[in-house]
Amino acid sequence: MNRTAIIVIAYNRPKALKRLLDSVKSAVYPNDPVSLVISIDKSNNKEVTALAKEFDWQHGNKELIFHEKKLGLIKHVFYCAGLTNNYDNVILLEDDLIVSPYFYLFSEKASEYFQHEEKVAGISLYNYCISESSLLSFMPIDDGSDVYFMQYPSSWGLCLNKKNWHLFLKSYVDGDLSDDTDDPPFVKSWPDNSWKRFMIRYLIYHQKFFVFPRLSLTSNFSKQGTNTPVDLNIFQVPLQMSHRDWHFVNTEDSKSIYDCCFEMTPGCFNKFVPAFSSYNYIVDLQGVRDLKKTQATHTVTTRKTKSPLMSFGSQMKPLVFNIINNIQGDDIHFSLIDNTSKQNNNVHYGHTEYVYKYMHQNLLNRFSFIKYFYFYISFEFKMYWKRIKKEKVHTDEKK
DSSP states (O other): OEEEEEEEEESSOHHHHHHHHHHHHTSOOOSSOOOEEEEEOSOOOHHHHHHHHHOOOOSSOEEEEEOSSOOOHHHHHHHHHGGGGTEEEEEEEETTEEEOTTHHHHHHHHHHHHTTOTTEEEEESOOOSBOTTTSSBOOOOOOSSSEEEESSOOOSSEEEEHHHHHHHHHHHHTTTTOOOTTOOTTGGGSOTTOHHHHHHHHHHHHTOEEEEESSBSEEEOOOSBTTBSSOOOTTOOOBOOSOOOOOOOOTTTOSOEEOTTSOBOHHHHHHHOGGGTTSOEEEETTSOSOTTSOOOSEEEESSOBSSOSEEEOOOSSSTHHHHHTTOOSSSEEEEEGGGBOOOOOOOOHHHHHHHHHHHHTTOOSHHHHHHHHHHHHHHHHHHHHHHHHHHHHHHHHHO
């Protein structure tokens, strides 16, 4: 059995693949051989094929996998993750990423530390600076360690072992992950070929987490592809560029734990504000959580509320510091959910990406404008059609 293998997931983007492979090649590795696997889904792109064949890998064995039939994104990711049967751990890298020189060393150190942690389902190499839930800044609280935990998977560079992948796969095959009831609002707009939405459900269903680094070991170019209609730069993050001795902590001792909406979990919040521990509440500081689908009775929120039990300012960042330090103001409220506005920003993930792209990248030309509205209309139609089909299924079940 080999140790940690690098698995590159490629399709039809030669420039992106070359950039990733060049960064992988120049990274720091231990003295032992390191296996590299390049898995290419069928696309008939001769440039991608030639690039993979010609790539000179001097750190160990190089294996090329050319799929004869097109798998599609989700099946391709599942195939590559299944290579955990051949290695102790696998590092999955999609081709629109670039890696830090220390991505491999971090993966090995973190894998060794968390291999027996039951609440950990995987290890991310990417550090979020923007919440995917709202596209607002995301700043996990500093608890003295080099990692934080989130009930959210990473697809922009991750490390898996055989045990954790097989536990997820069993839950997936058994049908535990078919119900989208608990999906965060922004996830509901994702296409059906997203493996990440099933992993989110798995983490929620089994109360598990991914480990995230505070300094990112990968960055994401978000090149146009299967689930990205245009090139985007909003998820570019700083890379770790110097060696460090990482300090890890387990979920039991961590004070930096977040849920699938990029909000601090109540259990973690209580470590800072014990006075809240007697309430059944959820954290909604971004104001985009679906408050209609929760068993909680109270919330910490930035939405409008009637008769809040407590109120705080919003000057400090991250926002949780205003509550921890009891900053006076009327921007954040601790309130009964029944007294809280259920109206959120109604922001769809795809829409906000487009808006950001065209507002901040100076692409306000006629073609971009038309392309945006084509996407907007087609997206809304797909969402409407999904709702119609779901309502029909429920009606048929009642009959």
